[in-house]
Amino acid sequence: MTSEFPADYAVWHGLSPMTDFFRDADPGQFLVSGSGNHVTDAAGRRYLDARSSMWNLTLGHSCDPVKEAMRRQLDTLPSGTVMRYEHPPVVAVEYAARLAALMPAPLRHVRFGNTGSQMTEAAAMLSRFHRRMTGQPDRRHVIAVHNGYHGTGPLATALTGEPILHEWSAPLDGYVRHVTAPTLPEVLALVEEIGVEQVTAVLVEPVLGSAIGAVSLPFLESLVTECRARDIHVIVDEVTTGAGRTGTMTVSERLPVAPDMVVLGKGLSAGYFPLAALVVATPIFDALADPPLRLGFPNGSTTDGHPLGMAAGLAVLDVLSADGFLAEVRETGRHLVELLTGLAGEPGAGSVDGEGMMLALGLVHDDGSPWSVREVNRFRLTCRDHGLLTSYAAGFLPLMPPLTLSRAECAELVDRLRAALRAHKVDN
Incomplete structure (x- = not known):
């Protein structure tokens, strides 16, 4: 069957049916440039990027230290790998040490990848691999949270707590179960239902990406304590919350007891290169440093530890570690909340x-009921028409601007949002 679409539209992207995209496509809306926290499309329209590309462009489009570090690396060692090779790029060794030093002890060992989905899968697989190598092969089940988001992929989709994704992508991993809410009684009840000797890990986000609802720190603290008493690994997915998004390097560092693994991504390279990481506690690493079968953890890909990503990551750490930077992120976040509350x-x-810069504006009908995903997506398009790029979700509008958002840009964001609210036709 011959495609009805022009050859110019060869790219297959996004989650929407491509027939919808091609029917409504306007080449003028394709983005061609970015400067600071704004982007410009082919028609010359300028937008404030309140979604940070896909929540990962944390330092805006004009972070010269990151760009310069990548250019220097291109001139020095433009490619390399840590996959099945005894010569890792030295920049990967340096970056792993810097990153591990910023994590709470005993999280001191780093594996690199390209996406959060990849490294969330790696975390669950590593937990299971650890069990097999330490004589606990029956520990296979991973418990995750309904409405949690951990990416898409053969295992990541199963870990993600969105039933519609499960329906679309089945069959999935049969050893993943979900609790309806991140509460300790629910988790422990499911552990007992499955059998503690068959549970390998619990996976949770500090802020639910599908709901922008903060999971309480007391719950996380108790979860680590109770799981450790049962020899269950706690994996904290900080792909979105890490690298400064919530005003600290990680949410995990606020806990009195560190989890067993932390997954990082998105902002690690400020969005300038595909980069993610899995940081692992020393006891797990030590148990696998000399495995009985002499088999290293069989997981990875060609571009893991790519020098350009490592150079970008080091430069990002320099920015995040600069005196006052993360404090300013917290202050600007509070200021933006005040302005948004004024809506x-x-x-x-x-x-x-x-x-921090991980915020959400609830969208409700006159009777107080939340807008549907379809309604919020329509409003997202209204925001776009008013020069504001956002994401969308059921019942709320996610706002994930770059960490470098200025006070003036906070006002611009809210002004554009107010105009969009007044112009939008709501389905009641």
Whole structure:
């Protein structure tokens, strides 16, 4: 069958049916440049990027230290790998040491990858591999949270707590179970139902990416304590919350007891290169440093530890570690929340949730019921028409601007959002 679409539209992207995209496609909307926290499309329209590309462009488009570090690396060693090779790029060794030093002890060992989905899968697989290598092969089940998001992939989709993705992608891994809410009684009840001797790990986000609802730190602290008493690994997915997004390097560093693994991604390279990491506690590493079968953990890909990503990561750490930078992220986040709260009374505007630069504006009907995903997506398009790029989700509008957002840009964001709220036609 011959395609009805012009050859110019060869790219297959996104989650929407491509027939919808091609029917409505306007080449003028394709992005051609970025400067600071704004992007410009082919028609010359300028937008404030309140979604940071896909939540990963944390330092905006004009972070010269990151660009310069990548250019220097291109001139020095433009490629390399840590996969099945005894000569890792020295920049990968340096970056792993820097990153591990910023993590709470005993999280001191780093594996690199390209995406958060890849490294979330790696975490679950590593937990199971650890069990096989230490004489506990029946520990296979991973417990995750309904509405949690851990990416897409053969195992990541199963770990993600979105039933519609499970329906679309089945069959999935049969050893993943979900609790309906991140509470200790629910987790422990499911552990007992499965059998503690068959559970290998619990996976949780500090802030639910599908709901922008903060998981309480007391829950995380108790979860680590109770799971450790049962020899169950706790994996914290900080792909979104890490690298400064919530105002600290990680949320895990606020816990009195560190989890067994932390997954990082998105902002690690400020979005300038595909980069993710799995940081592993020393006891797990030590148990696998000399495995009985002389088999290293069989997981990885060609471009893991790529020198350009490592150079970008080091430069990002320099920015995040600069005196006052993360404190300013927290202050700007609080300022933005105050401005967003001032939208109360505008048609559709609900409550504001989140912290740092990971925020959400609730969208509600006159009767208080939340907007559907389809309604929020329509509103996202209204925001776009008013020069504001955002994401969308059921019942709320995620706002994930770069960490470098200025006070003036906070005002711009809210002004554009207010105009969009007033212009949007709501389905009641």
